[in-house]
Amino acid sequence: MKLFMASSAHLLLFLNACLLLLPLLPTSGQRSTYIIHMNSSSMPASQPTHHDWYSTILENMSLATPNSTTSGRPQLLHTYHHALTGFAATLTADELRAMEGSSGFIAAYPDLEIKLHTTRTPQFLCLNHDTGLWPSSSYGDGVVIGVIDSGVWSESPSLNDGGMSPAPLWWNGTCELGTRCNWKLIGARSFNVSSSTADGESARDNDGHGTLVASVAAGAPVSGASFFGYANGTAVGMAPRAWISVYEVADGRTLVAFTCNVLAAMDAAIADRVDVISIAMGLTDLVPLYEDPFAIASFSAMKKGIMVVFSAGNDGPSNYTVTNAFPWAITVGGSSVDRRLTGTLTVYGDSFTGVSLYPLSKLLVDLPLVYNATISHCNSSELISQAAAGKIVVCHGLGGIGSMFYQIAAVNASEAAAAVFVTDDALFLEDGEFACPAIALDLDTGEVLLRYLSSLPYPTASMEFQETQVSGFLGPVIAAPAIGTYSSRGPSLISPDVLKPDVVAPGTRILGALANPFAVKSGTSFASAHVAGIAALLQAANYHSWSPAAIRSAMMTTAHQLDNTGDPIKDSATNSEATPLAIGAGHVDPNRALHPGLVYDAGEVDYVSFLCSQGFSQEQIMAIVGVDSYDCSSPSPHLNYPSFIAFFPPQPLWPGPQSFMRTVTNVDTKPAVYRAFVRQPVGFTVSVQPEELVFNATMATNTANFVLTIVQNEEPVTVVSSGSLTWVHEEFTYTVRSPIVVVAERAPAFP
Incomplete structure (x- = not known):
């Protein structure tokens, strides 16, 4: 499992990350973590609590399965009451076999490893202070968004509580030591506990992913926000008056989390009575619905009326890559906005504008511009230094984003003053970062530059950075939205009878809060954060009377399929019209979702009837829906x-x-x-x-x-x-x- 952030700092990781599925049966002397699903009705009357029951089971098991090669005893890590009924523990092979024979045992799920996967978007989504969803919902006032992620940087200005009300009387959440809560951030807890981590770590965000997700969903307005001059403006989340509660599950130092911890966080969020849950992570290796802790826990949340918003994943552009395709949740893909963060190369008065995020204020004036066959691929810092020391080097980037990273590293290690990368890699143009003074030109623009250079004997050029282009504002029209190359596509391998993703939302080059204090990142994490905030607005506008299915329906049936030029939304990977396998119902339109006219509603009974038609066994259905009675007498695929x-x-x-x-x-x-x-x-x-x-x-x-x-x-x-x-x-x-x-x-x- 991984958090769905396509940050270039981790991009190679997420492109190559594989889920490490712990073996179902470890060796007899080895302990691994398992989530044990139990039938609560089987708890003996002599046990005062579930925790006591589980502790007794583990203690008796340790006595019944002595093993001289194993040190210690089974360790109880988490107790679950709401997401599912059960616990997480470290077990040997013998102990797991003994557990399977325990009274009340339903199933054991191996713990799964997780790799860690705005100033413009409110305007792009037409949110405004006069009409529509913002004023109708009082900006999300009265709604709690639970963010299950890598924690929170509570000192972020996006988490200031100016104008907020105190936490509601019914709120059950807490703020752990080490995190500064206020009337905006009303909960912060750490669940980063596993066989390899220490208990009691604070909910402080060491990675930044969780803080950015929280700020996009519900950050307070912050004027003068930017990333080193890029994307300057007022940063504000989708639901700026909503409360935020953060549940830390990912270790920001190792960029790893485990499903047992995520399940504990979801259990707590349900108990705390959040209204919306944002989860920007998912399993890389797919497992059936009845073995997926996210599917099981989100079903429990749906039964409580909680809207669960998942990111679709960053494994695009291939089909059959979408994750979190649960019929009872909403799954979100990522798209672009009508803004470009750029730098400009000027050659004898002719300007070439390309993508850049070089963070330093630097102006290069009248430097020689070098491009030749020997260094065109820029794969040797030594050759670059020999040919372009103190000059601007032009690199022809071929071979994908991995090749681009090697080129940037080579230029950065050389004595070149700056670089221009000509590339056809859409993923780098969407999410590439710049460790050296550089801009990236798409292939068409780059070919114009190269033809121009071939006509000049000794070209010189100047470069500027920290530029922001907004469509139609003293500049060209920037067609948007376009589906991100990174965004995972359907159909779902797990539940192909349901079209996923459901909708798309801004996920490319999104500005959000970080410790420094803002950053620009890409990924479906931030697309799903937008939708989590919009879901909170819709709940507030409808006085919490709409079901999660009605909220999802409102967003889907009012989504748009055209970009800002009036053409069908394009797929960045192919530059052709995007199919519903990439965009689902279309791009979310918050104001239209406020008044959908008709909704396709559904509840627990409908989902159970659907599951009964899918060929699952009684035990498998029970694992998903819980141990309460359910009726499979009228299964329906409809x-x-x-x-x-x-x-x-x-x-x-x-x-x-x-x-x-x-x-x-x-x-x-x-x-x-x-x-x-x-x-x-x-x-x-x-x-x-x-x-x-x-x-x-x-x-x-x-x-x-x-x-x-x-x-x-x-x-x-x-x-x-x-x-x-x-x-x-x-x-x-x-x-x-x-x-x-x-x-x-x-x-x-x-x-």
Whole structure:
């Protein structure tokens, strides 16, 4: 598992990180950490608490399984009451086998290792002080966002409590020693406990990831914020009046966390009564829903009415890479905003502007510009020094982001004064950092520069840094949003019947709080932080009356699919139109989500019915939904979800028509008529019955049912074909859109 931040400082780590799944059965003398799922109804009456029960089990187990090669006894690390019922402990192979025979035992999950995965976005998302979601929600006042991450830097100006109210009377959270809480930061606890870490560490953020996520979701306004002059402006989170509670689970020194600690944090967040949980991390190696602690814990949160927001992952641009694809949560991909952080190269009056984040204020004037075949790939600091000492060197970056890092390192170790990198690597342009004075030009701009240089015998140039371009403001239009190359794509290997990600939000080059005090980072972590803040605003605006499914539906059905130029949102990896496998329902639109017209609602019963149709055993379903009674007498694959995905394998396996049953709820409560408009996927015919939905004034007729059917007409010409269903209000007050995705492959079967 890893935190989904595509920071360039860790970029090679996240591109190559592999989940270290601890063996199910360690050697007889070796202890490993396991999460033990227990049936609480099996607790003996003689035990006063669950903690006592678990302690007794471990003590008896130690006596029953003596092992001279193992020092010490099983260690009880965490006790879980809300995310699931059970505990985490260190066990040997013999002890684990004995545990499986204990009364009340449901399952054992090996602990999984985790690698650690704004001044413009409020305006880009059209949040303003006069109309829309901000004033309607009182900026998130009365909502608590729980951030499960690497901790918090409580001295950050984004966590100042000016204008905030004290923590509510019902708040159960606490602030541990070592963290300064206030009326903004009302909770801070550390759960960074495992077999390899010491108990009692504070919730202080040594990495910065958690502080940045918290500030993007709900940071207080801070004027004059910037990253060394880049992205200057007023930094403010999506829900600036919401309370924040932070749960530290990741060691900022080693960039490692474990699922047992994350599960303990989720357990505490549920008990503390947060309203929204933000989790910017996920498993790298996929496991079934019934073995995924995040799936189980987020189901428990959903039952309590808590909206859980997950990042989709940074393993794009390939399909089938999305993680956290739980039907009861919201999964968020990352996109760009209409702002560029740049530097400029000027050659005899002609300017070439490229990406830069070089942090120092430096002006280079009339230095020789060097480009030749010997040093064009800039892979030798010695050759660069010989050819370009005290000069600006031009490097042609080919071979991907790994090659770019080597080039930057070579230039930084050389005697060159600065560098210009010409690259076709979209990921570096989205997230590259600069250890030396440099700018990066895309391939088209770079080729213009190289042709120009070939006509000049002894070119000289000047360079400036710390520039910020905003679309249309004394500069060119910057097409946005565009889907980040890093952002993970669907379909989900775990739950392919549900389209994931659900939506996308700003995740590329986002300014947020850090200890110094601001930084610019990229990744789906920050996209999900935006959506967590927007979810808090929607809860506040609707007086906590909407379910998590209704909030997700409102964001999905009002999302937009066009960029600021009026063209379809593009995929940065291909520079072509993005498919719903990358953008889900589209780019989140907070103000439109405030008034969605209709919502696709769902609750615990609906999710259980869906799980019952997925071929899981009774024990597997129990592991997900808990030990409470549930009804599988009417299993249904027709989960009331605001999107549609169907798999049509090629001939001779063409399936017959595929139908989807849905129910929509009129949240406007006024009488209304909606009519269906369908955009057909190429090669398929989509029909909807009925084509008209009528809602009367009474609450008894506040819902309506329909069936959507997909029929294949011809052999698909592409693997992915997409369309949409839009319910349009008779007076065009609302448009309620759902994406339709048809994949010309057999649905994946998880091993």
